[in-house]
Every structure is written in C-alpha cells, then in structure tokens.
Amino acid sequence: MNRPESYQDSHLLRPGNTNCGGCGMSIAFQMFKRSIVDTPVQLVIPACCAAVAAGGFPFSAYGAPVLLSTFASAASTATGMAQVARLNSEDIRVVCWAGDGGTYDIGMASLSGAAERNEDILFVCYDNEIYGNTGGQRSSATPAGAGATNILKGKIEPKKDIMSIIAAHGIPYAATVSLADPDDAKRKFQRSIKEKGFRFLLILSPCPTGWKSDPSMTIELVRLAVRSGLFPVLEVENGSRWTINVEPDFSRDDLARYVSLQRRFKKSEIKPDEMAEEIDLKWKTVRMRAGCNTGV
Amino acid sequence: MKDMQMITGNHAAATAAVLAGRANRSGRGFCSGVYPITPSTECMEFLCLQEIEKGHVVKVESEHSAMAVCIGASVSGARSFTTTAGNGLIYMAENVMVAAFLRLPVVMVVGNRAVGPPWNIWTDHSDSLALRDSGWIQIYCGNNQEVFDAVLIAFRIAEDHRVLMPVMVCQEGFVLSHTMALTEIADQTQVDQFLPQLRLPHRLAQTPRVVGSFTSSRMVEAHREQHHNAMRMAWDVYREAQTDFEKTFSRRPPDPVVTYRTEDAELALVSMGTIAETVNRVVDNLRDRGLKIGSVRVTMFRPFPFDALKKAFTGISRIAVIDRDISLGFGGVLWGEVRSLAQPGVVVQNYVSGLGGGDVRPEHIEQMVKDALERKTTGPSIFVGVGE
Numbered sequence A: 001m002n003r004p005e006s007y008q009d010s011h012l013l014r015p016g017n018t019n020c021g022g023c024g025m026s027i028a029f030q031m032f033k034r035s036i037v038d039t040p041v042q043l044v045i046p047a048c049c050a051a052v053a054a055g056g057f058p059f060s061a062y063g064a065p066v067l068l069s070t071f072a073s074a075a076s077t078a079t080g081m082a083q084v085a086r087l088n089s090e091d092i093r094v095v096c097w098a099g100d101g102g103t104y105d106i107g108m109a110s111l112s113g114a115a116e117r118n119e120d121i122l123f124v125c126y127d128n129e130i131y132g133n134t135g136g137q138r139s140s141a142t143p144a145g146a147g148a149t150n151i152l153k154g155k156i157e158p159k160k161d162i163m164s165i166i167a168a169h170g171i172p173y174a175a176t177v178s179l180a181d182p183d184d185a186k187r188k189f190q191r192s193i194k195e196k197g198f199r200f201l202l203i204l205s206p207c208p209t210g211w212k213s214d215p216s217m218t219i220e221l222v223r224l225a226v227r228s229g230l231f232p233v234l235e236v237e238n239g240s241r242w243t244i245n246v247e248p249d250f251s252r253d254d255l256a257r258y259v260s261l262q263r264r265f266k267k268s269e270i271k272p273d274e275m276a277e278e279i280d281l282k283w284k285t286v287r288m289r290a291g292c293n294t295g296v
Numbered sequence B: 001m002k003d004m005q006m007i008t009g010n011h012a013a014a015t016a017a018v019l020a021g022r023a024n025r026s027g028r029g030f031c032s033g034v035y036p037i038t039p040s041t042e043c044m045e046f047l048c049l050q051e052i053e054k055g056h057v058v059k060v061e062s063e064h065s066a067m068a069v070c071i072g073a074s075v076s077g078a079r080s081f082t083t084t085a086g087n088g089l090i091y092m093a094e095n096v097m098v099a100a101f102l103r104l105p106v107v108m109v110v111g112n113r114a115v116g117p118p119w120n121i122w123t124d125h126s127d128s129l130a131l132r133d134s135g136w137i138q139i140y141c142g143n144n145q146e147v148f149d150a151v152l153i154a155f156r157i158a159e160d161h162r163v164l165m166p167v168m169v170c171q172e173g174f175v176l177s178h179t180m181a182l183t184e185i186a187d188q189t190q191v192d193q194f195l196p197q198l199r200l201p202h203r204l205a206q207t208p209r210v211v212g213s214f215t216s217s218r219m220v221e222a223h224r225e226q227h228h229n230a231m232r233m234a235w236d237v238y239r240e241a242q243t244d245f246e247k248t249f250s251r252r253p254p255d256p257v258v259t260y261r262t263e264d265a266e267l268a269l270v271s272m273g274t275i276a277e278t279v280n281r282v283v284d285n286l287r288d289r290g291l292k293i294g295s296v297r298v299t300m301f302r303p304f305p306f307d308a309l310k311k312a313f314t315g316i317s318r319i320a321v322i323d324r325d326i327s328l329g330f331g332g333v334l335w336g337e338v339r340s341l342a343q344p345g346v347v348v349q350n351y352v353s354g355l356g357g358g359d360v361r362p363e364h365i366e367q368m369v370k371d372a373l374e375r376k377t378t379g380p381s382i383f384v385g386v387g388e
Helices: A024-036 A049-053 A074-087 A101-105 A108-116 A162-167 A182-194 A215-227 A252-260 A272-290 B009-023 B041-048 B063-075 B086-101 B126-130 B144-159 B188-194 B217-249 B275-288 B306-312 B333-339 B362-374
Strands: A041-045 A066-068 A093-098 A121-127 A173-177 A199-204 A233-237 A241-246 B003-007 B030-034 B055-059 B081-084 B107-112 B137-140 B167-172 B181-185 B257-260 B267-271 B293-298 B300-302 B318-323 B347-352
Touching (some): A024 A182, A024 A199, A074 A108, A074 A121, A074 B063, A101 A108, A162 A199, A182 A199, A252 A272, B003 B009, B041 B081, B081 B086, B107 B144, B137 B144, B144 B188, B267 B333, B293 B306, B333 B347, B347 B362
Parallel strands (some): A041 A066, A041 A093, B030 B055
Antiparallel strands (some): B003 B181, B137 B300, B257 B293
16 A cells, blocks of 8 residues: 655644634544544545635645535545545545535435445534534524524424434444544544445534534533433444444433523523423434444 | 447447546546436446446446546546536536536536426537536537547547646437447557546645635636636647547547538538538538538537637628527527627528427528528527427
C-alpha cells in the first residue's frame, strides 16, 4: 500500500473556523480527529454547515483534502473517489461528513445506493435535527414537538428512524455516537475508520443557534438525551447484531431538563410525558433487536 | 488490416470508451458511474460487461449519482465516462454542471431523446440543448463512425490542459444508437498513442485544500471568464487533435462545420446530426432541377463555430435552419444562434421538425426549401410535419 507521507494537519477542523460557539459538529470533528489520529482521510461534504465551515477560496478550515459535493450526492461522489483509491492501492479513507438533510432527506437515495453496494466509505451524519445553515427548517430528523422556522407550532411527526433503515442494508458497521461518552465515541471512530466496506455513524449534534440553547450546554444536552433514552447509543454489526452501548436510566427529570434547556420545544408545549411515550416505543424496538446484547 | 464491425451507435460509443479507459491503465485508471435509460442502455450494458484493466464501472441508483461517481473518479485523477438520455440527462443536470464548473474532463454520450411528458423514447435534441449553457463542449454526430471517433477525440480535448472541461458526444436515439452500420474500430496500441495518461492538475490527492470552494462574486466571474476562454481554446486543440487523429487512425473526424455544395448557393440549409444526411440528398435532387442550394451541418455546437459558419455563409442570401428542438417562446435553439451571426438583410428562417423522433423526410425539406426561397422576410418559426 502507498501511504502518503506527512499528510495532514494536527487539526481536521482548524481553529479560526466560522462555526457557531457550542456547535456539536465542531466537537464531533475534534473527537473524530483525536480518535483516528494520522489516518489519511479525504472528506466529501455536501451542502450543510460543514460545507460553509470550509470558508472561502483560497482558504480552507480543513486539515485534509475536501470535495464539496452537491447536496444529494455525498455518498455517490465518495464512491468515485474510493473506487479510484482502491484501483491505485492507496491507503486513504474516504469520509462523507453530512448533516441530517444530506442524510435523512435529499441524500437518502445516494446513501442507500452506496450502502447497498457496500462501497468502502465511512458516512458520518452529524444530526442537528434541522436544516441549520438555511436558518432552521424542519427535516425528517426533527423530533415531534420541536419547532422550526417553517412550522407554525411544533413538528407533529416523530423523528425518522434512520438506524433501522441503515441497518436494513446489512452494512458491516453502523453506530450512534454520543459526544457525552468520549470513550465509546473514540472506540466507534477508530473501528469505523478501519473497517472495510460501508460504515455509518450517527452523531447527535446540538445546534445552539437552532435549538436556542446555551452554547456551554451542548455536551450536557447530549448527556441528557442519552440518559433519558431519547438518543439510544448503540451499534449494529452486519445489519443484524444490535448492541446497546450505554444503558439509559429513562429519568423523567433528565427529559424535563433536556426540554427546558432549549427554546425549540416551547411553542408546541409538548410535555415530557408525551415524549416519554415515544421513548418507550422506540426502546421496545431497540431491545427486541438487541436481545441480550448490552454493554461492550 | 482494418477492423470493420457491423455495430450500433451505442456499441461504437462503448467500444471507444473502453479503449480510452484501458489507455489510462498506466495512469490512475478508469472509473465510471452508469444508470440505464432508453435509448442509451445498451451503451452502459456493453461498458459493464467489459474487462477493463485498472477500471471499474459502478452501477448506481440514479443518473444524478452516475455523474457524481464520475465527478469523484475524475477529481481523483481517473478517466471517466458515462451515458444517458432525455429525462435522465435532465435529472442528472445539477451534477452535469458541477462536472463542468470543477473543470473535470468527463466524457458523456447522450443518446438524444425527447424530454417528456408527453412520454416518448424517440429522438430530438431538446435534452442536450437544455444543457447548452452548462459549460460542456458539445459534439453532434452524423453516423456511427463519427460516434466512435468523437468519443476518442472528446477525451483528447477534454484532458488537454488548455481546455480541461467535459465533453458531451450527442448521437440521435435509435437513428444512431440502435442502427447498425459498418464502423472501423481502432486497436488498443493506436488508442494508447492517441490518448496519453490523464494528468489532472487540480487532482484531489494529499494536500489539504477544498475543491469546489465558496468564492466571492468577483471570483465567480474570474472562473467563468477562464472557462469561457478555455472553450475558445478548444478550437485550436480540436484542430490539432483532428490532425493527430488522422495520423494515428488514417481517417479524419469531421470539421466543426461541414458544408455540402454551398459554393455558389443562394440558400443554405443548416442542421445538426443525421438530418444533414437527408438534406444532402435533397440538395443533390434539387440542384438537378437547377436550384442553387447547399447544406451546412454544425457538428460542434459548443464552443459555437462563429468563424466557420460565417465563412460557410459567404455570398448566401437565404438561410433555412432546421431545428430538432424548440426553445418554447423563442423558436429553434440552433436558429437563434445562427441568426445572431447572419449578415443584415439575409433571411434566416426557422423550421422545427422531427421532435419526439418524427421522421424528417425529403418532402419536408423540399417544403422548407420552397418556403425559404419564396419568402421576403424572416418570419416566426414554422413547424413542419406536425401531426402527420
């Protein structure tokens, strides 16, 4: 294998970038880079906040080669890059870094296509549950009860279950990543960067600007989402072996605190009890799939 | 000994693409994204069934993704090719433009097909002409040999550092894509010689940088100006490539504008693609009856052949432009462009015919000739053969 020498910066997302304070995606980038260390990567970023973060020509906020793809095409553009890397026996890892719009919505067809073909790509979705850089419109990742700039009160439909959809493709590795559980996150970043074939990571990525939360509360929000069971931390191997990595305590207090720390749930006046019903339903499915696989 | 094969336009296109792909085996190889659509399906099928050393064809889930794969492959330095038609091209359009604006030397064969609805699988030029302003070079072929040759020459000009942009090779669906004709096939050694390895100056490799970055307004203008100027360079590069092609393969691909019996003509009939073949026969027949008419075929539509057309129109007082397309609310696309360079006082009449695969028969062309010779001024576009 030809391994490029002195390939990348110590930062993947360099200091001085234009992301908002407390951006979950910025934190995700730092944790990702510290986990993969000097593994050479090429990034494919479709339209999303991470594309804006790149900055203007001729500068780049990224310490790696980046291709900004069209909104719907991250996984298919990455396919071409990963195939050519393979044809040339290059030890380079092609990583798609997309928001929830470019994953759950407009990017779904090309993502599904690349997953079905088991392309050698790591697809990372930083999920802030809205169209962030257009100002906060609903996506299919927006949870029920959350407000958005194009909804009168709050979203009625529940969040799309992307992990089940991805798992149904039978890809080698898929996992959800909690920024509040760094050891688990590191293990997942390290495993997914090495694994061959299609890998998928879903990162709950608070957006203080869109969620109307305090920038200093980003990690706390993730912690509360995990503890309350809102964001199951799990992994799926070969589409069939589901493992729960962090056991929530399903605390109603944590759920209430999660809601109270953001203003996006205000208009809908959704009650933690209503959200808890949704959580129960979600966990029935998760437990059924995971069987007795808990912990690592 | 010449390798003559009785093959369709699709088969010819794919054969040329495979030869071109293999020719980059000493470079970064060949990678292509493909998706089926009538009438281009057989071209992609043939491509998928070939063994290409250091090559891979990805069978994706849409045309939009097919071009995305080509973009990813090309930006990584591989030679890349795809094929589509009609609504497939329109669905692909966003990434078609991206390939051009990233200045990637992708080659695409378009099996020209009417854009539906009404749904129709037969030919007209409205699909590729809808992407007239997409920053691709466009070549319109007249027969299967031209399709084969155009694919090879397309890679040559696309990859030339003075040009560096994608090339669309257009063949009319069914008329060429599905019609078998004797076609001379090149051998690999010749193609290796004609197409040296691709070296993409802005290849995404190891240096941290962004391809497809955000820019200020003035930088957008700079990009477009460079692209536009590179389009104009394509003339010289095409001419050089024609000469080199002839040296290598002992035949010469057509000039950007091909004239037939225009020397002393009063009326020139302008067309693209296979219609010109019928026009040439009508010219012969009507010349026998004493009419001074000639035929002008535009083979390279982008960059637009201003000078060659002006030269072809010297001394001509009437021009009939036959469009197998329509810009609704304007008229024929080719007509609009030809009209822009005609001398004052010259009648430039537009005839729209052959949409959705309608036959443009000699009697239709005779009808156009009669009208064009009688009229005093240019009138609105006339549809010929509608509802027959």
